[in-house]
Amino acid sequence: MNNHRRIEETIAQFRQKLRPGQIELSQWQGGKMAVSAVPGSGKSFSLAVAGAILVCQEKLNPNRYLLIVTYTRSAAASIKDKMRTILTEEFKMPPVGFMVQTIHALASSIVNRYPFLSGLNLETSNLVDVSSNHPLILETVENWMSLHSPAFDALLRGENEKSFNYEESEVLRRESVLRTEVLPKFTHTVISTLKSSGWNIDNLDNLANLDNSGIYPLGTVASELYQEYQKLIHKYQVIDYDDLIIGALNVLNNEDARQTLQQEIAGVFEDEAQDSTPLQGDLISILAQDKDCSEPNLVRVGDPNQAINSTYTASDPFYFHQFCEDCRQKNRLFLMEQAGRSNENIINYANETLAWMAEKVEANLIEKQEIKIVGENDSQPDSNPLAEGKGVEFYEPETFEQVLDLMSERIIHLFDKKEQEINTNCAILVRANKQGSFIFQELQKRLSAYDIPLKLIGDRISYSDIVKDILGVLQFIAFPHSSKFVYNILKILAQQEIISNQDFDQLSIYPEKFLYPTPLDDALTPEQEKARKFCLKFLQASIELSSYQLIPFICSVLNYDQLALATAQKLCDRIQKENQGKMSLKAMIETLTNINNTERFEGVETENEDIYTKKGQITIMTMHKSKGLEWDYVFLPFYDKENIFSEKKINGSLKFLGKCDLNDIIRTQLRQEIHQQRLGKKIEPLSLHQAHEKAIQEKQAEELRLLYVAITRAKKLLWMSKSKDNFQNWRYS
Template sequence: MHQTSLNLEQLRQSLRSSQRPLADWQGGEMAVSAVPGAGKSHSLSVAAAIAIAHHGLHNQEKLLIVTYTRSAAAAIKGKVNQRLQALGLPSLGFAVQTLHGLALSIALRHPEISGLDPEQQTLVSPQRGHRLIKDAVEQWRRENPKTYQALVEAGNFDGETTETLRRQAVLSTEVLPELTKIVVAEAKSSGLSPQDVTDMGRIAPGSELLSMGAGLFKHYQALMAAKNWIDYNDMILAALRVLQDPHLCRQWQEQFFGVFEDEAQDSSPLQEKLLTKLAQNANGTIRLIRVGDPNQAINSSFTPADPVYFNQFCRRCQALGSFATMDQAGRSNLQVIAAANFLLEWVNQDWQTRFSGPKANTTLPFRPQAIRPVEPGDPQPNPPATDGGVEIHFPQDINQEVEQIRRRLVPLLLANPHHNAAILVRENRQGRFVADRLKDVEKDGGLKVLDVGDQDRNSRIPGEILSLLQFIDRPHSPDLLKATLTVLQERQLIPTQDLNALAAVPEQFLYPTPLMSPLSSLAVSAQGLCRSLLKARLELPAYQLIAFLGLALNYDSSDLATLQKLSERLQVQTQPERSLKNLLSALHTIANDEQFEAIASDSDEKYTRPGQITIITMHKAKGLDWDYVFLPFLHQDTLPGDLWVPKGGQFLGQFTLAEVARAQIRTVVHHRQQQKAGAIALPVTATAWQEARRLKEAEEYRLLYVAMTRAKRLLWLSAAQEGPFAWNQMQARQSPRLRAKEPSRALLALQKRFGS
C-alpha cells in the first residue's frame, strides 16, 4: 500500500504545476480551462489513473471518460492503460466512450423506455439537401399557403412569372431547408420540442419566424417517426428518457464513480444534462470534471455547440473554488506563444471598443487566459524558434504568395527531414489552389504533399453522382437541375452565377426558342454541360453512365478510384437488372449511408508525417501540430469576414432567416441556462442578425487562434495584396482574375507588434 502511494505521488509529480489540480480532484464538480498545447489528454489520463488507484475502482464502479470522437477515445484509453500498467495495476475501473456511443448504449439497454430499436430504426444526419428536409418543407408549404406566398412576394415584387418561379426555387431549395436544419439542430440539442419553439414564437411581436420554424420542425419530426429514422440528438434524448426512471437512473449512476469530460467547450445543453445526470450519486453529490478550452470553440456558428455553456460552468465552479486553468504549454516556441497571446488580447480589446454601450453583448470572443511557457526542466520544453519564430508577409498576389511559401518551406524540410509542415487554409478551394501549384514539389524536391481536401471531396462522390443521375432521369425538374448545376459549380466546371435563375424554367434554359432573350456567356457553358449529360442518357446503357459522369466531372485518379469502388458496390446491389431506376434506388441509399467511405482513410499520423507538407483546413487542423505552419490568404473578407446573404435570397432582406432564428433560439436557451428570472427579451430580426454576425466574427478569430497555435518552430502568416473576388468563382486550371484585397485587421495588428 505504501509503495502504491509512493508511485501515485511520483506520477502526480510528473505533471506540471498547472496540471496537478486535475490529479488532486477528490470529488464534486470541477472545471479545467486548458490552453492549446497544455497536454489535456496526458494530464487527463494521469488524473484518471490516480483516481482509479486511490479509490480502488473496479468494473462495477468505474470512472467514465467521455470525449467526442472515436480516435480521441481510443487515444485516451491507451494512455490510461499505460499509466495503470506503470503502477502495476490491471486495466480495470474505467470506461472510455464517445458521448453518442454512451447515449446509444443506455438507450439500447432499455428499448421499451427509450423507444430506440436498432433493428427497425436507421440513424441519419440530414443536411439541407436531404430528401427528408425537402419533404418537410413541402408539407409546411402546403399547410401554410398564405405565409409561403407572403415570402414569395416579399420586398419589391413585380409579379412577373419568371421572377416568381425563381423566388419559389430559392425558397424551396435554399431558404426553407436551411431554416429547417438550423431550427431542428438548435432546438433538439437543447431538449426543446416543436411546441416549445411555437411558444417561443409567441413571446414578443415580430417573432413569427420562430412560429414558421416550429411548423417545419413539427413536419420534420413527423417524417422521421414515419420512416423510423433517428438523428444524433434523438440518441441523447432517448438516453435521458431512460434516466427519467428513478430506478434505472440509480442503476446507471451506481456504475460510475465519476465522469471526466474532454473537449467540454463543444458540449450542447442536452449533452451536459446527460453527463451531469450520470455523475450524480445517491446523496446528490455530483462527481464531474469538465476539461476544455473555450478559446478553441470553433464549431458554434454551424453546430449547436456554444462556448457560452462551458464558460457558465467555469464561472459556477470558480464560485465554488473548484476551477483551474491549465495554462502552461510546451508545444510552441516563445514567439508563437507571444503572438497567440497578443491576438487574444487585441481581439478582446477591439471587441470592447466597437461594441461598447449599455445594450451591447458583453460576451467576449476569448476567455482572458494567456498561454505560459513551461518551466525549466520540463520533459516537453518549448522548442527553439526557427529564425525569428514568427514571420509576416504581404506578397504582390496569391500566385507569388504560394511561390514564397515554396521557397521558404522546401529548403527547411530538405535540411530537416525529421520535421513536418502544414499549410492551413480557410476553405478547401484555397487548398486545391495551393496543391495545384505545389505539384512539382514531390517530383523535383522529393517531398510528399498531402491535400486533405481531396479526401473530403471523394466522400461527396456518391451524392454528386446521384444528383446528376436524378437530373438525367427527370430533366424537367427545377430542383434536380439546380442540384446538378450546384455540383458542376462546386467542381469548378462552370462559373459562379445565379443558379436559381437558370433552373427556374428548365425547358427554357436547356432548349431556348429563338424568340427568347439570349443566354449570358456564363450560362451558355452551363447549358452545354447539361445538354451533354442528357445526350449520354440517350446513347449509353445505364451501367455505363457512372463512368461517363466521372469523366464529365473531371475526376482525378483518387476520385476515380473511389468512383470505381462505388460502381462495384452498385453492380452488386442492382443485380440482376441494372436499369436506371434500380441504379437510382441503390445510389440513393448509399449516398445517405454514412458507412460509405472514400478510398483514402483518415488518421492523425497520416497528417503529421516527417518530410511531408500537409494542406488542410484550419478546422480540421485542430488537435494537430507541425514544426512549420504556414497561414496564407489572411484577408479581411475571410478572417473574420461576414455572414453571407445569397444574392438570390436578398428579396427577403439583408439577412438570412436561418441565422436570425438561430440567434433567437439561443437567446431563450441562454436565458434558461443562466436561470434568470423575468420575461425573455426576444431579439427582433435586426438585432438577432447583428448577434449572428458577432457570433461568426468571434468564431473566425478563435479559428485563427487555433491555426496559429498549431506551430512549433515557425509560424508564417501572409495576405497577398491581390486575390480573387471570391474563391468560389475561381475556375479549375485557369488563371484567376485578381483584384486588390485588404489584409485582415488582426494580421495588421500582428505585423505592427511582431513585424521586422
C-alpha cells in the first residue's frame, strides 16, 4: 500500500469517528468557516484532528504550515500535544507542518522578525503586563490629577455639584477615592478598550461627543488619560501587550513582509474565538489572506455562551458574533452541538437553564443553543457517562451550616471506596476567592478524619501581583507615615483575605492616628484594630529581622502558596544578583520598583492542568478558573440564579459620584463607538443613563454565562445548594 493511499484510509477512518460539526471542520479546504461549539463538544480535539488531516493532505511543512492560535499557554500546549500524537501515532508522519501559538507569542515572533517595520525593539524595550494597579496606570492618574483639568473638577464635585462646598476634609476624601478606587480602573478600561481596537491619539477627537452624554465629561477624561499614559510609555521605553499586536500589524502594512508571511501560512485556526479583541481578529485575518483570493483562509471556533471575560477585559464576543453571521449567510457556519462530557440529566438541566437565561436578558447577549447527547454509535471514549445518583441534585436548607454538612456527607459518600478515590475527581466551584477560602477552612474541619485531599486554587496571584505586593509592603516599612503606602498595604492585606475590606481611604488619610492612636482619638473597630496590628507586625519585623529575611517573612504573612513562594525566592535571587548580595531596604525597593515599572517578571509556573483535575482530589476554585476543565463531580454551594439580578451595591465612599459605575459606563460607551465605526454606521453616542442600563444588562448576561460554564464542567454529578438565610450570596456581599 503506498503512502498516499494509507493516509487517505486513515483520514476516512478518523472521519467515521467524528460527530456533526467535527466532520465539517475536518473537511475544510480553504476560505472562511465559523464553528459554534457547545461545552463538552471536544473543540481542542476537533481542531487537532482537522489540523492533522490538513497537514497530511496538503503535505504541509516548516516552509508552509498551518497556524493555530489560542489565548492561553496551557491551551496551546494541549493542542500541540494532541496534534503531535495524531500525526506520529495515527498517520505515522513526522510532527511538522503546523505551529500552535498564543496570540501574543505570534505577534512577538513577527515583531522580532521585522523590528524596523514594527516600530518596536523588544531587545531594548521592556514588555509590561498592565493592570489597573500597575505603576504606569497609577502615575498616569497622578499626573492627570496634577493638571487640575476642569474634567477632574467635574468628577470631584460629583452628582450634586451645587451642594458641594469644597470643605477641606471632604475634598481630601474624594481626591483619595478618585485616586485609588475610581480612576485607576477607569484609566485601564479606557486604554485597553481603545488600544485593543486600534484607536490612537489621532482618533481621540471622536470621543468629544461623549461629553454631552451626562453630567460628567467622560470623553475628555478618557482622552486626557490616554494621552498621559502614552507619554509615560515613551518616557520609560516600555510596551504593553496591545503594542505587540499593533507592532505586528505595522509589519503587515508592508507589502513585501505581508506577502512573505502569507505565503508561509496555509491557513489559520483560532480557538476560543469569543475571547478575541478587534486587533487580534485583524491580525489573524490578514495572515490568513491568500494573495490570489479576497477571502481569508480562516477558521474561527468558539462559543458565545462561554464569553466570561468581556466586562473586565478587552475581549469582546461581538466580533465572533459578526463573523458567525457573515459565515451563516454563506452557509459556512457549522454547529458542534453534540457533547459527550456530561450525563444526559446534566445536559438537560444545562439546556433548561440556558433557555431561562435567554428570557432574562436582551437578545444576542445569550445565544440560543441546545446541547445534544451523542449518537448511539459514537466511538469517542467515555461519552455521556452514567449519572452518579440522579446526576443533578439541589438542596435548600435553612442555614449555610446545613449546606456545609450536606456537602461534606455527599463528598464522604462519593470518596468512600478506594477505587473511586483513584479514578474520580471533584471540584467545588465558587464565584469569589473569599468563598473558596471559607469553604476550604470549613471542609478541613469536617473532613479531617478522612483521607480526602483538598486543593485550594486562587485566581489572584500572578507574578506581577507578587512583585507589587512585596514592593508595597517594603514601601510601607520605609515610609509608614505616607497615606499612599498605608492605603496600599491595607489593600494588599484585604486582597489576600487577611483583613476585611473597609474604608481604607478614611484609615490612611492620617497614618499616625491610625497606627498610633491616642486616648483622645476615636476608638478603632475590631476590624480596624486587626488591620493596624498587621501593619505594626511588618514594622516590628523590619527592626528585628535582617533585610534579606524580610521578603520570606512578608510571603509567610501574605499566605502565599508553593508556586508563589518559589516565585518570591526567584525574585530574592534576582535582587541579590543585581545588588551584588547587598540586601538593604533601599536597594530592594529600587530594584523592585524598576522590575515593576519596566518589565513583566517571569515567575515559576506550571502549564500542567493535572494539578486542578487530579484523581482523588477535591479542587476548590472560582468558576472563571474552571473554564476548559472538567470533573466527575461538581459542587456549586452558592447556587442562586435570581440573586444575579439583584442591584449592585455602590460602595459608600463612591456615592458622591451617583449610582452609576463610571468604569462600566465608559466601557459601554467606547464599545458602542467602536462597534459603529467598524460597521461603517453613523455613531450615535449612548447617554449616561442608556450606558448604565446597557452595562447592567451586559454584566448580568456575563454572570449568567459564567453560571452556565460552571454547570457544564460536571460529568457524572452536579450538586447545587443555597441556604434560605442567603449566607454569602452570589456576589459575596
